[in-house]
Amino acid sequence: MREAPPGLQLRGDFHHAGQPLFRDISLGIEAGKWTCLVGPSGVGKSTLLRLIADLDTGGEFSGTVTAGDERPVVPRVAYMAQTDLLAPWLDVYENVVLGVRLRGEAPDRTRAERLIARVGLEPHRHKRPASLSGGMRQRAALARMLMEDRPVALLDEPFAALDARTRSEMQELAHETLRGRTVVLVTHDPAEAVRLADHIIIVSAAGLSRYEGLAGDAIRAAEATETLAMQSGLLRILRELPQ
Numbered sequence: 001m002r003e004a005p006p007g008l009q010l011r012g013d014f015h016h017a018g019q020p021l022f023r024d025i026s027l028g029i030e031a032g033k034w035t036c037l038v039g040p041s042g043v044g045k046s047t048l049l050r051l052i053a054d055l056d057t058g059g060e061f062s063g064t065v066t067a068g069d070e071r072p073v074v075p076r077v078a079y080m081a082q083t084d085l086l087a088p089w090l091d092v093y094e095n096v097v098l099g100v101r102l103r104g105e106a107p108d109r110t111r112a113e114r115l116i117a118r119v120g121l122e123p124h125r126h127k128r129p130a131s132l133s134g135g136m137r138q139r140a141a142l143a144r145m146l147m148e149d150r151p152v153a154l155l156d157e158p159f160a161a162l163d164a165r166t167r168s169e170m171q172e173l174a175h176e177t178l179r180g181r182t183v184v185l186v187t188h189d190p191a192e193a194v195r196l197a198d199h200i201i202i203v204s205a206a207g208l209s210r211y212e213g214l215a216g217d218a219i220r221a222a223e224a225t226e227t228l229a230m231q232s233g234l235l236r237i238l239r240e241l242p243q
């Protein structure tokens, strides 16, 4: 049976070179749900993801990241960064199975091939990153993250480089593949946040606040009147935030 995904809690202070970015914040992430982090550029959304994944942030964190079940967080995390971080010497297939190989396991070839097909890269599976477009590389990175099949997925603007139609398809693929996992998604796009989120947290210079305007279940139809109303409500709040 698949491991139950944990809820997460991040608490504490964070500084870059002595300058505070977060003071006494408390970020709660519900188990098995999609939480979207939105907010102005440079406010610290990527830093929050990196703190959860225990990756280098270039700053000083004094606080804790804990799972609701009190077990270690990091071994259960799959992380997709803003930059694709593909290995340039490996082709698409080998990049997708890289995590599995690094753990000394045999890749599930059928699953890898299926994910590569689902992200539309089947004709490019033997190409290296240098001969792919930015959007193709982002799709390869998405397939690699989905291949990891972890209880917690941290996604930093994973669809930003995609055209509108592909973005919509990749949102649906991620939502389907990560169903029941604990997902934290950083996005600049209010439409994406209201389409995918169970919870939206607005990150700003004033701290964290919850967007209360969501209704119904994700994944929401992008063109539905209710979704558009949620989107404009969120946009209104984002436009009123201090830069």
Ligand SMILES: Nc1ncnc2c1ncn2[C@@H]1O[C@H](COP(=O)(O)OP(=O)(O)OP(=O)(O)O)[C@@H](O)[C@H]1O
Residues within 6 Å of the ligand: 016, 021, 040, 041, 042, 043, 044, 045, 046, 047, 048, 057, 058, 059
């Ligand atoms: N390695 C670093 N050293 C010093 N400062 C950094 C470093 N990385 C990020 N910062 C600063 O930390 C702040 C938060 O950065 P972060 O990337 O978390 O913001 P963000 O909200 O994700 O931004 P964006 O939406 O533009 O990606 C920014 O002001 C940035 O300049």
